[in-house]
Amino acid sequence: MKTNHHQEYTRLWNAALGDLQLQMAPSTFDTWMKGTQLLDVSDDGTFVIGAPTIYAVEWLQNRLAPLIAQTLERHVGKPVSLTFTLLKQSDTPPPESTEDFFTMPAPQPSVHPNGSKSPEQEEVLGDPLQPRYTFSTFIVGASNRLAHAAALAVAERPAQAYNPLFIYGGVGLGKTHLLHAIGHETRKKGLRTVYITSERFTNELIADIRTQNTEAFRQRYRNVDVLLIDDIQFIAGKESTQEEFFHTFNTLHAANKQIVLSSDRPPRAIVLLEERLRSRFEGGLVCDIAPPDLETRIAILQAKAETQPIRVPSQVIQLIAQRVQSNIRELEGALTRVVAYAQFGHQPLTVELTERVLRDILDRPTNIDLDMVIQETARHFGVSVEDLKGKSRRKEIALARQVAMYLAREETDAALAAIGAALGGRDHSTVLYGHEKIAKAIEADDQLRREVLTIRERLYNKS
Numbered sequence: 001m002k003t004n005h006h007q008e009y010t011r012l013w014n015a016a017l018g019d020l021q022l023q024m025a026p027s028t029f030d031t032w033m034k035g036t037q038l039l040d041v042s043d044d045g046t047f048v049i050g051a052p053t054i055y056a057v058e059w060l061q062n063r064l065a066p067l068i069a070q071t072l073e074r075h076v077g078k079p080v081s082l083t084f085t086l087l088k089q090s091d092t093p094p095p096e097s098t099e100d101f102f103t104m105p106a107p108q109p110s111v112h113p114n115g116s117k118s119p120e121q122e123e124v125l126g127d128p129l130q131p132r133y134t135f136s137t138f139i140v141g142a143s144n145r146l147a148h149a150a151a152l153a154v155a156e157r158p159a160q161a162y163n164p165l166f167i168y169g170g171v172g173l174g175k176t177h178l179l180h181a182i183g184h185e186t187r188k189k190g191l192r193t194v195y196i197t198s199e200r201f202t203n204e205l206i207a208d209i210r211t212q213n214t215e216a217f218r219q220r221y222r223n224v225d226v227l228l229i230d231d232i233q234f235i236a237g238k239e240s241t242q243e244e245f246f247h248t249f250n251t252l253h254a255a256n257k258q259i260v261l262s263s264d265r266p267p268r269a270i271v272l273l274e275e276r277l278r279s280r281f282e283g284g285l286v287c288d289i290a291p292p293d294l295e296t297r298i299a300i301l302q303a304k305a306e307t308q309p310i311r312v313p314s315q316v317i318q319l320i321a322q323r324v325q326s327n328i329r330e331l332e333g334a335l336t337r338v339v340a341y342a343q344f345g346h347q348p349l350t351v352e353l354t355e356r357v358l359r360d361i362l363d364r365p366t367n368i369d370l371d372m373v374i375q376e377t378a379r380h381f382g383v384s385v386e387d388l389k390g391k392s393r394r395k396e397i398a399l400a401r402q403v404a405m406y407l408a409r410e411e412t413d414a415a416l417a418a419i420g421a422a423l424g425g426r427d428h429s430t431v432l433y434g435h436e437k438i439a440k441a442i443e444a445d446d447q448l449r450r451e452v453l454t455i456r457e458r459l460y461n462k463s
């Protein structure tokens with residue numbers, strides 16, 4: 001591929017990746033897409049995509065190729081074909097693609113002159129750290145302040161501050177980012193640091209059990225100074241993994257080694273987690289990350305905008321921050337996509353273009369109706385549908401009613417008058433007031449924001 005074309009194709013591929021990130025479940029994207037790299041585009045227009053393992057090559061080929069091709073076609077503007085191949089050690093990613101989309105080559109083992117393991121060699125154990133996920137690129141706001149402070153304390157004083165540190169929060173809110181940031185710092189101190197997803201931890205253990213080599217497994221993980229395990233909720237229900245992890249945990253903890261865990265929910269909410277593990281997890285500091293408020297979302301987008309190839313007007317940032325509320329990965333993906341549309345469509349990056357692109361991205365299910373909103377809201381707040389439609393001004397009922405107004409206006413096409421009628425014959429200005437009140441309140445109140453997002457997710461899952 002000629003160099004000038006190379007850059008253009010790489011940008012197209014990156015834009016497609018941004019798109020795919022929005023379409024796929026985070027775990028699918030992380031597992032199969034993160035390590036891919038555009039290697040070449042042949043004269044007949046075939047995109048050659050490298051993947052780090054043969055398993056990934058097969059999975060991409062057999063399962064994901066149609067979706068990837070379809071997405072890429074939207075950016076290229078014509079049909080494309082794809083082939084997947086195993087990345088070679090010599091395949092280094094082009095610089096502009098490393099930043100956004102995890103195209104790090106698999107790290108290679110290195111041996112110190114004295115024959116001992118170097119800190120980098122530990123990367124072979126576990127998964128590589130994403131260079132971009134550092135403390136300096138992490139934007140701090142009310143929603144993540146505690147988790148950030150705790151992570152920083154652990155990075156500065158491993159095994160002295162909080163051990164274990166357990167960080168939980170919804171999808172795409174920065175848990176992995178903080179784990180990697182800790183890892184970068186502790187590696188700088190020369191500490192043997194292993195970052196691993198609990199899925200991979202489990203798979204390795206199963207492989208070792210199969211080859212009757214559990215001793216090697218134990219040695220591997222019991223010899224580290226800092227163990228960072230992502231998405232620990234996945235060990236729920238996996239007895240032998242829990243058993244092994246329990247022992248690994250105890251050994252490391254007793255030896256004063258740092259353990260950091262992330263999860264999508266707090267320890268007590270991980271069903272099928274053995275009690276003894278739960279109490280270990282709760283033995284240090286448990287802290288959560290909430291969805292970011294508007295101010296933090298704007299700050300994150302501003303930082304991201306600085307790395308974009310074109311200037312992003314502040315009204316565009318405002319608009320994206322207002323619309324994409326729940327998930328930072330989606331927030332960043334939306335910006336990448338808007339920029340890609342402007343750039344490749346040779347159009348100015350305006351509020352109108354952003355509106356159009358966001359409409360596609362935020363494609364909400366169209367079959368959510370008023371009844372569903374009212375029922376789900378009532379259920380969530382533990383009140384009855386009659387309460388919502390009735391006259392009571394009790395605080396919790398009034399709040400639930402206003403949340404129903406807000407969601408009805410945001411998620412259905414119903415007119416204000418129709419929403420008012422469905423909620424016990426209230427007039428349209430009451431609905432408008434309710435909507436505005438909640439729209440404002442969720443920007444300031446983490447707990448309420450989370451509740452509204454939960455109801456919305458339930459509505460989306462039902463539709």
Ligand SMILES: Nc1ncnc2c1ncn2[C@@H]1O[C@H](COP(=O)(O)OP(=O)(O)OP(=O)(O)O)[C@@H](O)[C@H]1O
Binds near residue numbers: 175
């Ligand atoms: N406070 C922040 N400042 C800057 N970027 C952030 C922040 N929080 C998250 N991000 C970015 O958002 C994206 C998603 O974050 P991350 O992968 O850490 O989420 P997660 O909570 O681990 O999600 P999952 O549950 O899917 O594993 C990353 O690109 C990350 O860099």
